[in-house]
Amino acid sequence: MRRRSTLAALAVPLLLAAPPAAAATARFDFYDRGPYRDAVPRPSAVLGYAPGAFHTTWGGLERYLDAVLRAAPDRVRREPYGRTVEARERALVILSSPENLARLDAIRAGNARLADPRGVPPAEAARLVRDLPATVWLNYSIHGDESASFESLMQTVYQLAAGEDSTTRAILERCVVLVNAAHNPDGHERFVTWINAHGKGDPEPWAIEQQRRQPWGITGRYTHYQFDPNRDALAMSQPESRQMARAVRRWRPQVFVDHHGQTASFFFPPTAPPTNRQLWDGSFARWSEAFGRANAEAFDRYGWNYYVRDVFDAHATGYWDMWPTLMGAIGMTFETDGGGTMALRRDDETVVTLLDGIARHAVATMTTLETTARLRAERLADFAAFARASVTPAPDGARSIVLDAGPDPGRAAALAENLLHAGVEVRWVPEAFALRAARAMWEDGPTAPLPADPKALAARPARVGSPPPAPARAGARAFPHGAFVVDLAQPGGRIARAILEHDRSIDSAFARRQLEKYERNVRRGKRTPGEHYEFYDLTAWMLPAAYGVPAFATAEATPAGRLLAAPDPDGLDEGRDEIPDSLATGIPFTARASRWDGLVLRDADGAIAFDGRGGVDGGEARTAYVWSSADHGAGRLALRLLQEDFKVAASPEPLVAGGREWPRGSFIARVERNPAALHARVARLARLSGVRVRAVHSAWIERGTTGVGSEAVRSLRRPRIAVAVDAPVSPEAYGSLWFLFERRLGVRFTAVRVQDLAGIELDRYNVVVFPDGGPGLAGRLGAGGIGALKDWVARGGTLLCLDDAAEFPALKEVGLSSARVVGVPHRDKEKDAKADDAPPDSAALEAERRPELVPGSIFWASVDPRHFLGWGFGAPRVPVPVWGRTFLTPSREGANPLRFDRAPLTLDGWTWPETERRLAGTAYAVDEPNGRGHVVMIAGPPALRGFWRNTERLVTNALLYAPAMR
Ligand SMILES: [Zn+2]
Known part of the structure; x- marks a missing residue:
């Protein structure tokens, strides 16, 4: 990593100078740091089993923490900070000396002054650096199936609550330790329930308890909504992330350790390249080195293996070790070997156990606390310096x-939120x-x-x-x-x-290495496996x-x-937004409140500063209610009304109504065709959807040809949506839609296993969604399932295929689209033989090779404003997310409403020398009419991780308009 030479000299006093000395390998024991206070119970005394013998349930953890709280109130506090979607109460367990616990408010206030030095006199800052303990956030069980993390939490709590040794006492005096119990308890509980029922310590690679064999939908890595919590520190879309962010802002820790565990050997920082440009000033590298060297010395004592500067980077901003780092903490990821399973056989037949994983995390954690205690003043001083630099205008002049x-x-308000x-x-x-x-x-x-x-x-x-x-x-x-x-x-x-x-800045040596791999990959022989690129996440x-x-x-x-003030992560501006079912059954759906975002933003005094709540202009309509397809909440309002059996229509042409023109796709709810309840329901849902609705009192139009009464206006259908789940659909792709439908749109849907689609009554649904899944969908559906889907589409169904599921309709055995996948020729034996004789770098070979993987980049797509998928965008080109190797040639028989047809193609992120050339002229979105129905293909993840808010429109447009377009 660069740009640290001027600061390198400062690093010296931080490092442990001790060279490795020849010494016998130590044997690990959790309890060899004694003496311990007898009154504080060890985990096994409460749980009834030795560490690593079982996976501890959420209830078991709560019982243990309660016991410690009762036994050591002088050292331990518990501070709840929110509830998960499944209503588990998350809390920080605060461990420190009695003196520090008595002044927690002052410590938090001091951290806040250091973190925001505007108006803080230098003398006060110096005093705070001298007097404050360091605040350390230990994050546990972010990935609920990386179970050594969860178990080691209890060992750390015990050590700090019971230890009477001088090291533990020094840590308590010089640090406030915040143990997050826990980040993702919902995922952990799914995993634990499953593995405790089956796990038996069999270390065979394919034994049932192998963590990568968790049944679909269990995968404890993810939150309730199957989001990866360790990518959501960017979008802050999940309730759990927002609560965490509030707690981190409240405490402003100077050290943040995120405990993971799914590797074959332990990882701790320094991180792999590339490094985010905002961390190029040296401090992050220097501290990573200091913590890493200390951990290394501790691990070497036991002869344990570990690795550094490889695999885990500090580039994308969605990780939970990155976000606190960008606020001045030193964030670190620890990945332990062991955990997830009871025991795991490595590739050389050696076995690593859950107990090993717990032990390694416990050692790395205690070492990090010791390092922090030892370097307390330096860490606080650097934290303060980071904050001072952050509030100083940048040299590039941007203000x-x-x-x-x-x-x-x-x-815009959603982004502000x-x-x-x-x-x-x-x-x-x-x-x-x-x-x-x-x-x-x-x-x-x-x-x-x-x-x-x-x-x-x-x-x-x-x-x-x-x-x-x-x-x-x-x-x-x-x-x-x-x-x-x-x-x-x-x-x-x-x-x-x-x-x-x-x-676009990326470490140059890293970039060169990827390009060298690329050059070798495109020239390699057909049967030679490709080299893996080192991008850890999106770019x-x-x-x-x-x-x-x-x-x-x-x-x-x-x-x-x-x-503006940060919104309350748990607050609703209008009380619970209950989701009534259709009028057919009338059962209100109250389990999870749907909430459209950014509606009301308040200032620090709690007064409303920005009011984005919608409403009806023009009183009670005589003829119709009309709203623009361009509004953020427009699709939500239409879907909600349709779901409640109100009649809503859309105009395929620019509409004239209420004295103004409305863009294509704008919505119309006619008074004549709806029950009287329409007036109140439009008003209420417009308010909650942030949409300005116009009351129209006449069907007469002053100009143009399309008004609310025109024949051209299309009636929309009540959404009856099935979303495919189970392999090969990925839980994350499904989760992004689950969250979008349930929490943001308030739209009900049915989750159906891919393999069950052949046997269900498809006519109960008018839209079937494949969140992803690639060509494997065909095998899973079988000929019967494919046939049933094709018949259903011909009868009027809309099949929506997202991301790599866009390949499914183009498969020869499916035949639902005339689009083709770039680099996957429709095979022909003679040509195959020729291709085998071709030199390896020829154009023929490229035609048989998918474009190299685009690692989460942003491209410009041109939009056809006349096609229903393009309605509401209001721009000739829009940025779209692209991730993967599935790209579509344009459909010859259908429409290609979003295309890559103008240069430059790339807006941001990594591309290969071939990428723009090979994607030129391809389609991002295809609408293939089949019989009375539609097949809609989007060659990317339009609702990616909850932050692609503009392209969510592609999903809502398909749900709303496609079933109405015959
Ligand atoms: Zn993890």
């Missing part, structure tokens, strides 16, 4: 990022203002049509550690509808830059593009506006 509320205030949860200060400026020089951060720039022959496109040079592209020219810009403003010189400034800005996550909110960087001052 603020302005998020335009003009095109869609609802979506995301930022507030992530600890970024945001101001709402309601009045109109203008800037002389504002630089668009992702605006669609000048484009050129692609040449007819894509081969004419020269290979684009891949970027190798290049700086961000030359900034677009700054121009005058007016914000007539107000804006959300993020000042960059603020405590959350690094996070703001990391998640809002274009970031682009620029939030304004994902939300579709125009964003501008400026060096000018902006009006003051009102400073």
Whole structure:
């Protein structure tokens, strides 16, 4: 990692200077640090089994923690901070000396002063650095099936509550230790219930208890909604993440350790390349080295293996060790071997047990606490220095990022809410203002049509550690509808830059290594396995593009506006938004409240600063209610009304109503065709969906041809949705839709196993969704399932295939689309023989090779505004998420409403020299009419991880419009 040379000298005093001395290998014992206080029970005394003998349930953990709280009230406190979706109460177990516990409020206040040094005199900061204990957050069980993490939590709590040795006492005096019990208890409980019923310590690689063999839907890694909690620190979409973020903001820890465990050997930092650009200033590298060296020395004592600087990086911002790091902590991931199973056989036949995993985590944790205690003052001083740098204006002159509320205030507010949860200060400026020089951060720039022959496109040079592209020219810009403003010189400034800005900077040695692998991969023989690229996760996550909110960087001052407060993660502005079933059954669905985001944002005093609640303009309608398809909540409002059996229609042409023009796809609820309850229900749901609805009192139109009474207007259908689950659908892809439908849209659906689709009564549904699954879907469905689906589509069903499931309709044995998958030729024996003779780097070989994996990048897709999938976007090109190797040639018989047909194609993220050339002219979205139905294919994850808010529209458009388009 670079740019640390000037600071390298400072690192010396932090490091343990001791060279490895020849000594006998020590034997590990949890309890060899004594003496211990007799009154504090060990975990086995409460649980009834030795560490590592069983996987502890949530209830078992709570019983143990209660026992410790009772036995050691002078050292232990418990602070609940939220409930999971399944209503488990999460809490911080706070361990420190009696003196520190008596002044926790002052310690938190001191951390807050260091974290936000604006107006803090240097003398006060120096005093705080001298007096405060270091705050250490130990995060456990984020991935609920990485069970050594969960078990080791109890050993750490015992050691700190009972230990009377000088090291433990020093830790308690110099640190406030926050044990998160636990991050993801819902996932852990699914896993534990399953494995305790089956696990028997058999270490065979394919024994039932092997953690990677958890049945579909159990996978304890994920939250209730099957989200990976260790990717959600970016979107902050899950209730669990928002609660965590609030607790971290409340405590502002200086050290944050996230305990995992699914590797064959232990990992601790320093991290692998690449490193996020916001962490290039040296401090992160220096501290990672200091903690890593100390852990290494402790592990060497036992002769344990470990690895550093490999696999686990610090690049993408969705990890829970990254987000606190961008707020000044030193975040670390510990991955232990052992755990998940009772025992695991490694590839050399040696066995590692759950007990081994618990022991290693316990040692790494105690060593990290010792290191923190020893370097307490240095860590606090660096934490303060990080904060001072964060509130100092950057040398590049950028002062603020302005998020335009003009095109869609609802979506801009949703982005503002995301930022507030992530600890970024945001101001709402309601009045109109203008800037002389504002630089668009992702605006669609000048484009050129692609040449007819894509081969004419020269290979684009891949970027190798290049700086961000030359900034677009700054121009005058007016914000007539107000804006959300993020000042960059603020405590959350690094996070703001990391998640809002274009970031193409990547470690150059890392980039070169990937390109060398690429060169070898494209030349390798057919039967030679490809080399794996080292991208750990996605390479682009620029939030304004994902939300579709125009964003501008400026060096000018902006009006003051009102400073917003982070929303309450558990609060609802309007009470519970119950979801009634259709009028047919009338059963209200109250289990989980659906909530549309960003509706109300408050200032620090709790007063409403931004009110995005919708409503009806123009009183009670005589003729119809109309709302724009372009609004963030428009699809939700339509779906909710349809679900309750109200009649809603949409206009395929620009609509004239109520004295104005409405874009294609705008919605109409006619008074004449609905029960009287419509008036109250539209008002209520418009408010909760953030939509301004116009009451229209006449069907007469002053101009144009399409009004609310026109024949062209299409009646929409009540959504009757089935979502495919079970392999080969991934739990994460299903989870992103589950969350979108249930929590954001308030729309009911039925989850159906892929293999059961052949046998169910498909006509109960008008939409079937494949969240992903690739060509494996065909094998799982079988000929019977494929046939049943095809007949159902022909009768009027809509089949929605997302991400790599977009390949399914194009398969020869399925035959539901004339689109083809790039690099997968429809086979022909003669040609195969020829291809085998071809030299390995020929064009023929490339035609038989899928494009190399695009690792989570952002591309520009051109939108057909006349097609229903393109309605509401209001722009000729939109950013879309691309991740994988499945790309579609355009359909010859259907429509291709989103296409990659203009250059440049890439907005952000990694691409290969071949990527733009090979994707030129391909389709991102295909609509293939079949009989009376539709097959809709989207070659990407439009609801990816809850933060691709603009492309969620592709899903809602398919649900709403496709069944109505015959
Ligand atoms: Zn993990």
